[in-house]
Amino acid sequence: MSSIAETFRRLQANGEKAFIPFLTAGDPSIEITEQLILELDRIGADIIEIGIPYSDPLADGPTIQEAALRALNAGVRMPHVLEMVRRLRPQVKASLVLFTYANPVFQWGVERFFETAREIGADGVIIPDLPLEESQEALAAAARNGVDLVPLVAPTSQQRISKLCAQGQGFIYCVAALGVTGVRETVNEDLPQIVANVKQHTDLPVAVGFGVGSPEQAEIIGRYADGVIVGSALVKRVAPIADALAAGDLELLEAKKRELVEFAASLKAPLRQSRAGV
Amino acid sequence: MSTTTPDQRGRFGNFGGKFVPETLMNALEQLERDYETYTKDPEFIAQLRYYLNVYSGRPTSLYYAKNLTEQLGGAKIYLKREDLNHTGAHKINNCLGQGLLAKMTGKKRVIAETGAGQHGVATATVSALLGLECTVFMGEEDIERQKLNVFRMKLMGAEVVPAKSGTRTLKDATNEAIRHWVEHVEDTFYIIGSVVGPHPYPMIVRDFQRIIGDETREQILELEGRLPDTIVACVGGGSNAMGIFYPFVNDESVKLIGVEAAGKGIDTEEHAATITLGRPGIIHGSLTYLLQDEYGQVQPAHSISAGLDYPGIGPEHAHLAETKRATYLPITDDEALDAFQMLSRVEGIIPALESSHAIAQVVKLAPTLPKDHIIVVSLSGRGDKDVHSVAQALGGIDV
Numbered sequence: 144m145s146s147i148a149e150t151f152r153r154l155q156a157n158g159e160k161a162f163i164p165f166l167t168a169g170d171p172s173i174e175i176t177e178q179l180i181l182e183l184d185r186i187g188a189d190i191i192e193i194g195i196p197y198s199d200p201l202a203d204g205p206t207i208q209e210a211a212l213r214a215l216n217a218g219v220r221m222p223h224v225l226e227m228v229r230r231l232r233p234q235v236k237a238s239l240v241l242f243t244y245a246n247p248v249f250q251w252g253v254e255r256f257f258e259t260a261r262e263i264g265a266d267g268v269i270i271p272d273l274p275l276e277e278s279q280e281a282l283a284a285a286a287r288n289g290v291d292l293v294p295l296v297a298p299t300s301q302q303r304i305s306k307l308c309a310q311g312q313g314f315i316y317c318v319a320a321l322g323v324t325g326v327r328e329t330v331n332e333d334l335p336q337i338v339a340n341v342k343q344h345t346d347l348p349v350a351v352g353f354g355v356g357s358p359e360q361a362e363i364i365g366r367y368a369d370g371v372i373v374g375s376a377l378v379k380r381v382a383p384i385a386d387a388l389a390a391g392d393l394e395l396l397e398a399k400k401r402e403l404v405e406f407a408a409s410l411k412a413p414l415r416q417s418r419a420g421v
Numbered sequence: 422m423s424t425t426t427p428d429q430r431g432r433f434g435n436f437g438g439k440f441v442p443e444t445l446m447n448a449l450e451q452l453e454r455d456y457e458t459y460t461k462d463p464e465f466i467a468q469l470r471y472y473l474n475v476y477s478g479r480p481t482s483l484y485y486a487k488n489l490t491e492q493l494g495g496a497k498i499y500l501k502r503e504d505l506n507h508t509g510a511h512k513i514n515n516c517l518g519q520g521l522l523a524k525m526t527g528k529k530r531v532i533a534e535t536g537a538g539q540h541g542v543a544t545a546t547v548s549a550l551l552g553l554e555c556t557v558f559m560g561e562e563d564i565e566r567q568k569l570n571v572f573r574m575k576l577m578g579a580e581v582v583p584a585k586s587g588t589r590t591l592k593d594a595t596n597e598a599i600r601h602w603v604e605h606v607e608d609t610f611y612i613i614g615s616v617v618g619p620h621p622y623p624m625i626v627r628d629f630q631r632i633i634g635d636e637t638r639e640q641i642l643e644l645e646g647r648l649p650d651t652i653v654a655c656v657g658g659g660s661n662a663m664g665i666f667y668p669f670v671n672d673e674s675v676k677l678i679g680v681e682a683a684g685k686g687i688d689t690e691e692h693a694a695t696i697t698l699g700r701p702g703i704i705h706g707s708l709t710y711l712l713q714d715e716y717g718q719v720q721p722a723h724s725i726s727a728g729l730d731y732p733g734i735g736p737e738h739a740h741l742a743e744t745k746r747a748t749y750l751p752i753t754d755d756e757a758l759d760a761f762q763m764l765s766r767v768e769g770i771i772p773a774l775e776s777s778h779a780i781a782q783v784v785k786l787a788p789t790l791p792k793d794h795i796i797v798v799s800l801s802g803r804g805d806k807d808v809h810s811v812a813q814a815l816g817g818i819d820v
């Protein structure tokens with residue numbers, strides 16, 4: 144059983160839902176990302192998505208675009224992120240998932256990328272611009288290396304859902320809203336229906352992401368999904384950390400880190416209560 | 422041998438495909454079906470014909486550039502006058518096609534990206550004509566370089582949205598357009614301006630632009646009784662080049678030359694010479710040649726001409742380059758500026774800076790060839806939009 148499957152199994156046994164935070168690696172420095180990931184693990188993050196910064200992040204809104212830019216401007220590239228994951232692996236309980244656009248994977252080499260992922264101890268990979276039709280090589284490489292290639296299902300997927308689920312590994316990433324990443328005021332009304340529809344096609348856990356920004360939203364989604372993914376709302380709270388770092392204000396930097404971690408803990412809280420049968 | 426249509430997966434040989442978020446996959450599949458249906462529909466064909474001829478003024482002439490030929494003293498040079506189209510460039514051919522497709526499939530709203538502003542203007546024009554709501558994404562830097570075109574678009578009722586991310590040029594305008602499309606995919610038609618993007622766009626844009634090559638073929642056979650020896654066209658994304666090349670791809674005797682922007686030189690960091698200096702990679706949904714660093718981060722392109730300032734190239738060109746059916750050569754900003762002035766003086770035709778790159782290549786090539794060698798150049802657009810920035814680049818010219 145993969146580490147991701149194991150994580151969901153454990154949660155289900157306890158009647159919990161997965162909290163899946165996302166951070167862009169190297170924003171504002173590898174060192175700070177590393178500290179934040181240790182903290183997220185400590186407050187109970189179940190799976191941590193680690194974004195590899197990219198120059199042209201097509202699926203991301205302004206918040207994560209800016210994070211990627213901060214990381215790239217700090218000189219962070221693929222090898223730095225992979226080495227960070229290698230260091231973190233023995234120190235964290237959470238499953239670690241790499242989030243990367245397709246081109247950096249192609250340049251690294253698809254087979255080599257999944258080999259490296261296994262070697263450093265990454266449990267899964269998400270590639271938002273690699274739809275199923277372009278995934279055969281990556282799916283095979285992922286399977287050979289025991290790393291899950293997590294598929295995305297969108298509100299527009301409709302009749303594609305069954306084939307997406309059939310090839311899914313790890314869990315299904317259910318995109319909550321049309322559009323790019325970014326916090327949204329309200330959760331899509333059709334979401335419970337979409338998740339139920341996905342669940343008809345798969346026994347894999349279904350996690351919901353894109354636009355989730357508050358403990359209230361996490362609580363609502365946790366009622367019907369197996370996990371809640373939070374990206375932009377966390378990354379937004381990295382920006383003041385970056386500012387404090389740039390200003391050399393270490394006290395402020397620590398304070399802002401604490402704020403982010405507290406916010407993350409508030410997102411995990413509603414997912415802890417047993418909701419089995421609700 | 423070059424394949425003439427993309428395969429099932431939208432690949433031209435090793436290039437192309439659909440590297441987009443899942444959210445867009447259904448829309449692309451639908452577009453493929455709609456394209457198949459409507460381009461076989463006599464009503465669609467008749468309307469497109471009508472607008473191309475009566476609204477845009479096709480066929481455009483194939484003009485024997487006698488003065489230029491004599492001045493260069495070698496090959497016989499013909500100009501395919503896409504600059505004579507309504508709105509001043511070849512871009513309208515594609516916009517009329519995609520605009521009609523949007524209209525007939527019931528979309529009320531279109532979006533587009535633009536570099537030089539020519540595609541944005543053509544999209545705004547067709548939107549006004551067909552009663553479609555229109556939003557154009559344009560890099561902040563290009564808005565500065567191409568103010569006149571921004572004003573044109575607004576005059577025709579389009580909204581122009583500045584792209585502020587990344588290098589603030591065509592690449593980023595395209596990113597913004599795709600991001601916007603992901604959010605509004607259910608009611609919005611994305612009119613891509615070149616033979617780039619995910620399948621089926623490179624095929625659709627090529628098919629709507631092949632009229633350049635189809636007319637050229639008919640005209641040169643009438644004028645010279647034979648096919649040309651060489652065809653030269655500038656390549657940004659590659660739509661005017663693909664349009665004029667395509668009907669000749671299977672005529673092995675016809676040499677195809679695409680001209681890339683070398684900016685300040687291919688030995689500098691500031692260029693847009695994608696095939697000369699790029700490697701296969703993914704940009705805007707397509708696997709193609711790309712300017713990138715060793716880890717796949719996209720590198721900013723540079724060209725004095727906003728329409729060529731792009732770090733990628735259409736996947737069919739990547740395929741023509743890999744199979745050596747076409748050759749791609751770099752021309753610098755300075756060489757393009759010289760050609761811009763030369764064609765203006767010698768023929769009384771002010772070419773677009775983009776097209777000036779093709780002219781510059783002909784200026785190098787023609788003197789080395791015999792007088793019975795026929796070159797056709799795609800004069801993709803007129804230079805009115807560029808006179809201001811050329812005056813600035815040359816310095817000291819009062820306008």
Ligand SMILES: Cc1ncc(COP(=O)(O)O)c(C=O)c1O
Nearest residue numbers: 539615657658659660661728802
């Ligand atoms: C006049 C003209 N020629 C050429 C181009 C480059 O585009 P393509 O390579 O798609 O023909 C542009 C783009 O804006 C243009 O305006």
